[in-house]
Amino acid sequence: MLKRKIVKSMEAWKKNKTRQALLVTGARQIGKTYIIREFAKNNYAHFVEINLVENDQALAAFNQVQTSEDYLVAISLFAGDELVENETLIFIDEVQESKEIVTAIKFLVDRGGYDYVLSGSLLGVELNNIKSFPVGYLHTIDMFPLDFEEYCWARGVGSPVFEELRIHFLDRTIVPDYLHKRLLKLFHEYLIIGGLPDPIQVFARDLDVQKVRAVQDDIVALYKKDISKYKENRAREIKRIFDLIPAELNHKNKKFTIKSIDGVPRFDRYEDDFLWLVDANVAIAVYNVGEPRHPLLLSADERQFKLFLSDVGLMASMCGLDVTRDAMTGNTSVNYGSFYENVAAQELKAHGYTPYFYKDSVKGELDFVIETRQGQVFPLEIKSGKSYKRHNALSNVLSTTNYHIEQAYVFCERNLSTNQRITYCPIYMIGFI
Secondary structure (H helix, E strand, C coil), rough: CCCCCCHHHHHHHHHHHCEEEEEEEEECCCCHHHHHHHHHHHHHEEEEEEEECCCCCHHHCCCCCCCHHHHHHHHHHCCCCCCCCCCCEEEEECCCCHHHHHHHHHHHHHHHCCCEECCCCCCCHCCCCCCCCCCEECCCCCCCCCCCCHHHHHHCCCCCHHHHHHHHHHHHCCCCHHHHHHHHHHHHHHHHHCCCCHHHHHHHHCHHHHHHHHHHHHHHHHHHHHHHHHHHHCCCCCHHHHHHHHHHCCCCCCCCCCCCCCCCCHHHHHHHHHHHHHHCCCCEEEEEEEECCCCCCHHHEEEEEEEEEECCHHHHHHHHHHHHHHHHCCCCCCCCCCHHHHHHHHHHHHHHHHHEEEEEEEEEEEEEEEEEECEEEEEEECCCCCCCCCCCCHHHCCCHHHHCCCEEEEECCCEEECCCCCEEEEHHHHHHH
C-alpha cells in the first residue's frame, strides 16, 4: 500500500463539506482510483463504484437519464452494494465519458443522503467546455505523482526522517553524513523510477530497472493513445511536442523552441496543442516572467516557456538506458540538469506553487522563480554538478534592490550551508520550500 498525502485532503473534505461532491483530478496512472477506494474503505460502511469505461451498460443508462431521480435509479441498478443513507460513498469513475453527470451532481447533492466522488482521465481537458459547471457543488483536489517524500515512504523511509530533515532545513544546519548519502541515493533512484505508483511498486518488489522501464514504456504508449482518442485532428502535432520535451529540456536554455516541431516558428499554430498537454496533466508549463518581483503573474509571458513532463521517470524512460545507468550510480560528471529541473517543477507544482523562470539578456537566467501567498518572491537555482556556487544571474537579481528579494535558494548535491542571503540545500529538500 502506498501512503499518499492526498488522503488528508479527502478526510478534510468529508469532515468540513456542506453540499459538495468531491472531484479528484490528475493524469492517468497516478493512483486516483486506488486512493479513492482506500479512502472509502477507511471512512464509510458502504461503497459503490461505477466505472463508465468498463461498464458499458452503466454508461448507456447514464446517457439516457434526465432527472436526479433517474440518476439514483441508474446508480442503484449498478451499485453492487447496499445504498444506506449517511453511510455510503458513491464513486463515479471516468466521468469524462458522460460529462452530464458533472452538471447533474448538484441535484444529487441537494437531495442528500449520500456522499459523491467523481474522477476520471483528462478531466482538465474534458470538463473545460461543460455548459453548466456546478459552481459551489464540487470541491476539487488535484492529484499528482508521488512526490519525493512519498517515494521515500514507499522505499521504507519513515516520516520521522523527514521531520528531522525539516528541522535541519529550518535551522540551516548540516544533515548528518549517513543520512545525507542515503537521501541522495534515493533521489538518484527517483530520477529514473519517478512518482507513478506502478513503476514504484515494481521496483520495490523486484529491484529490476528493466521491468520498471517496460511499465513506463506502456504508460507513455497509453498517453499517446489518449492523444489519438481525444484529439484526433491534432494528434500528430501533440505527439510530436510530447516526444520533443526531453530533447528541448536538454538545450542550454531549456526553453521550448516552436520551430522544432516542424520547422514553422509560429506559436499561435500550436498554442492549443501545448495547452492540451498541460490541461491533460501530461506536461508542466513554466512561463517566463519579465521581472522577478511580486506579483509574478502580471509579467508572465505565455509565449516563452519551458515544458516539463509530469513525471521524471517517464522522461528517463524516453531518454534511454544509458541515462538510467548513470543516474542510478550517481554519475555527476554527466549533465543531468534537465532531470533535476523536472523534479523541481514536479515538487513545486505538487506543493501548491506555480513555478516561473526568469531570463534577461543582461542579468542572466534563473531556473525557477516562485511566489508565496504572502507575496514573497524566491529565486531558485537547480544544480546537478559540482559548480553549484557559480550563479551569476542569482547574484545579479539579489543585488537589484527594487526586486525586494530577501532570500534565494540553490538546490544541489551538497550538504546544507548558507552564504548571506543564499541557502545551499541538498536537492532532496526541494519539497520543503
